[in-house]
Amino acid sequence: MSVLVTGGAGYIGSHTVRALEKRGYEVIVVDNLSKGHRSSVNKSVFYEGDIRDKDFLGGVFSKHKITAVIHFAALSLVGESVKRPDLYFSANLQGALSLLDVMNKHDVDQLVFSSTAAVYGEPSVGPLLEEHPKVPTNPYGESKLFIEKILHRHDQAFGIRSISLRYFNAAGADLAGDIGEDHRPETHLIPLILQTALEQRREIQIFGTDYPTDDGTCIRDYIHVNDLSDAHILALEALASGASSNAYNLGNGKGFSVREVIATAEKVVGRSIPTQEAPRRAGDPAILVASSERIQSELNWEPKLADLKSIIETAWVWHKSHPHGFRK
Secondary structure, eight states: OEEEEETTTSHHHHHHHHHHHHTTOEEEEEEOOSSSOGGGOOSSEEEEOOTTOHHHHHHHHHHSOOOEEEEOOSOOOHHHHHHOHHHHIIIIIIHHHHHHHHHHHTTOOEEEEEEEGGGGOSOSSSSBOTTSOOOOSSHHHHHHHHHHHHHHHHHHHHOOEEEEEEEOEEEOOOTTSSSOOOOSSOOOHHHHHHHHHTTSSSOEEEEOSOSSSTTSSOEEEEEEHHHHHHHHHHHHHHHHTTOOOEEEEESOSOEEEHHHHHHHHHHHHTSOOOEEEEOOOTTOOSEEOBOOHHHHHHHOOOOSOOOHHHHHHHHHHHHHHOTTTTOO
16 A cells, blocks of 8 residues: 655654554655655655645656555644744645645545644633534634645545544654654744753743643643554554544643643653743643544554653653754
């Protein structure tokens, strides 16, 4: 089975590519390298290009007998999306529409889509079920929700079945320690904490200490990137077996506050990590935790690295051995 992975040189994409390779899939990677890293993909066929270019993308489909697609390629910084919604709607929506058009022309009818918990906006309850109202508070979340709706219509019109996976906070690194999280700029809490531990940053900022939580800081659901990869493959296998289109949350079902994450990281690195309290950021809900009961019951998915300390330990191995990420 040949699988095209768009955005396969990115953080979650590269881990999923490795998981597919280990399971014997033929993998074709497409990435424009605006955010991804070429060196994160070693074994699979790689094409550098933008999926909005239908001639380029059609050429890839013509060279390979592609059976299914896992679609990661997107811009994904919330703050940037607020400042430049034009970029996000262009890249994310036009990219998805271009991909679906080429898939349809080449009779490829199975797609696993990288969605996000940002489709829910600021939830009023938790743990979140898939049926919770979806009111995104930023263009990034809106773009992903629009694509889910586009996928629904393409299923109705063209029979392209899809499974959308709504992630919560991806974290950690591959157990081999040679690929991991390397964003420019970095916005995720755990790598920011570990960069502070490596003295690459002076301190880690805690945005808001007056939330209605036990220690006053935000609570988030962290999921290991390898567990996310496993979910993509289970979704791929479900579609190959004839499953209907669907959407699933991906999280551990347990939340940790910012202070708890910092304290756990201090245990992992064996030293204190300097912090600075800062005002709340607009749009940050107090608690964001997933219910993953649907994917667990329907696709038999279960996180293998659900313990926060284990997640951070894998990230620490990567950051210690690659203090500058993929740069030499």
